[in-house]
Amino acid sequence: MSNRPSNRQSNRQSTTVNMIYGLRRFLRKDQTLLGILALITGLSVGIMVVGFREGILFFHGLFFGAADERLFLSVLELPWWQILLVPTLGGLVIGLLIHKTLKEARPEGVADVIESFTLRNGRMPFWSGLRAAFINMLSIGVGASVGREGPAVHLGAVLASGISQRLRLAPPLARTLLACGVAAAVSASFNAPIAGALFAGEVVIGHYALKAFAPVVLSSVAGTIMSRAYYGDFPAFTLPAHGTISYLEYPTFILLGVLAGFCATFLLQGIFKTQKLSQKLPLPAWAHPALGGLALGLIALVLPQVLGVGYGATEMALNGQMALWLLLAVLAGKMLAVMISLGLGFGGGIFSPSLMVGAMLGGAYGILMISIFPSLDAGSGGYTLVGMGAVAAATLGAPISTALIIFEMTGDYQLTLGVLLAVVTSTAVTRQIIGRDFFTLQLAQRGLDLKGGYETQVLRALKIADVMEAEPQTIAPNTRLSEVRIRIQKSKAAKLFVVEPDGTLLGTIRLIELGDMAFNDKDDGDKTAADIVRRRPPLVKKDDDLQTAIRKMTDSGESQLAVVKDMESFKFVGTVEHMHVLAAYNRALLASRHEEHDQ
Incomplete structure (x- = not known):
């Protein structure tokens, strides 16, 4: 009888521990974590977009005395000198801010978001992004004939990227969270949750795979909720009644x-x-x-x-x-x-x-x-x-x-x-x-x-150095023609690479360079590899990407290219083959899609 309370207490402790471990396993799942972060991102971006819009209205009121978005009605009542002075002085301040505070010395927007998603795994500089948002806000505030939605999208992406970098998310999760920020910004700007999600899929992600698209939809809805909580659920524009379209x-x-x-x-x-x-x-x-x-x-x-x-x-x-x-x-x-x-x-x-x-x-x-x-x-x-x-x-x-x-x-x-x-x-x-x-x-x-x-x-991210053959067979320029004939028959691509003693690539020899001498040794004489070498063969640099290799292979019709360290030294460092390029691309693409679609 005395053991029952202790047994009950032990069972309760065991149940609590199991619940804690179960919750930790649940939260460790990428999709669960992404859903929670998408919701947080959507709500945060919605608040930021509202603040961005109100900041524009503040500047409109400060510089033009406008009380709402109908700016031109207030401008009609202003003296001519103020209409000229505000955008001119505003432009001067904006120009100085851009060139003093932004790394690239140019305004930032949606193009930077696309570049970040595609080339940088969704990573965007946070503080620079906030400075860019202020510059965009001020630009619209002084009357520049530009839009507010692009800057809002950039701001949403910056916030989402900041969250992913803070949590050190893996690249697939970081890219998806970036798209969540974009969707929330669009939906909060237009009161359009469906369009926000589709914009992120159409312009940024490029596909609608469920694993990536589900959190984007969640974030888009969250952004709309925050916008509607502040502005109400009203359409941005109202149309007069019209008949049924014929x-x-x-x-x-x-x-x-x-x-x-x-x-x-x-x-x-x-x-x-x-x-x-x-x-x-x-x-x-x-x-x-x-x-x-x-x-x-x-x-x-x-x-x-x-x-x-x-x-x-x-x-x-x-x-x-x-x-x-x-x-x-x-x-x-x-x-x-x-x-x-x-x-x-x-x-x-x-x-x-x-x-x-x-x-x-x-x-x-x-x-x-x-x-x-x-x-x-x-x-x-x-x-x-x-x-x-x-x-x-x-x-x-x-x-x-x-x-x-x-x-x-x-x-x-x-x-x-x-x-x-x-x-x-x-x-x-x-x-x-x-x-x-x-x-x-x-x-x-x-x-x-x-x-x-x-x-x-994916193809551009892979470098030739990753797939090239670093120790190919080469011949010296003074190699006799009889030896060239034997070596080219044994080579797998029917091609030889002629390299100077200091490692400089002189050129290549193919069967077409040998011509009739490929199977006839009567006219060899004192000829060497240097006499028949092709001195300007198609080649690539070691740090070129695989897309460059594919393009040059297609243009030249050759499946094997010489690889040099750089175009100045012409130092021969290896060869790259078409089949190896395609194999590396397929591996990288499958790995990427496995991450995104969880297949």
Whole structure:
């Protein structure tokens, strides 16, 4: 009888210990840990995005006396000197901040997130990212014609990366958590949880595997919850009522998509041509934003709608409150203002400006179509909405998530087919002309081509030094032809590498160099390897990546290449074969996919 209490106590202790160990095993599972971190990240990013938006409004109130996002209404009441002074002095401060506080001395945004995910396993510098967020906030605050969503995405990614680095997460988990930060930022910015998750999958991750996508969805929902808790559950824009869309109107949406594609192409080309022209200015780089601010102020004296994010003017266009001439004038002015702002070094994104450009284009197009065909049911507001989606999708290169953002921002799904038709058409037109979107163009300017996605980056991450044969058979330049003939018949690739005594590669000898002498020794004479060597063979450097090797093998038609230390010394260090390159790539790709999909 006396042992019963002790037995009960022992059982309780054993149960408690088992529960603790069970909880530890549960938390050790990557997917469980990732789910918890995704929730924390989503909530944190949601709060940060709200703070970012409120910071922009604070600067608008401080510099322009604006009480809400309809900045241009406040600008109309300001003296001309203030309209010129604020963006000019603001640009000067921003230029100095960029060149004094950011490592790369340039604004940061979504392109940096894509680069980090693809090339750096989701690692982003935390404090530099926070400084970039402040610079982006100030840029929009002084009236730069840029967007707030791109900087919000960058801020969300920086926060997620900070968490993963603090916890020392493995690369697959760090990459997924980075995508969680992106999704939460998009969803909190647009009150669009579905679009946030799909944007992360479409633009950053590049796939929708369940193991990666499930935490992204969770984080996106968490970000939306925080945004709705502060701003309420309301659509960003409201549309006037319109009739049921007839199938006869679909050709007009396709035509609008074509125009939107050309418009997006012109906008993108204008931004990057402005950047190139700015490099020729007789001014230091830190002064470029000040010059851009002055030009922006001059435009705003005539068209104040071009300042800032532009959602106030977009709302007016959606509700048919702008005349045709004003829509066209603001369309031209906004495109010029965006080119100046982004081309001359202000920090900010492209999404909001592309929405406004699309709204002006769609609104003007709708007025013209209705004047020709009065029976059209979509109304000018409907065409404005379609134009917004078409220009934004072509600019960002993200048709799926852009279409969903439009639907979730307006709460209007009656124009689903019209928006999708225009989005697909505009994206196709832009890709046909320039082949890239805003983010890949930014990366291309840095010498980065990420078109192939993560699979291509796996190939680029592998170095030739990892797969080359370090001790291949070589021959000296003075080797007699009879010996060359014997050696080449025994070589597995029917190729010999002729190397000087000091290790310098002289060239290669193949059967084609031997010609008739391959099987006929009558004309050997005093000939040596140096007499028939091919002195400029295709080759690669030791520190080149495997993509370079594949490209050179394809161009030359040869399956084996010489490897040199560098192009200056030409010191021969080995050979690399096509089959070894492919085997290394397959191993790395399978290992990567095993980590991501848990197969």
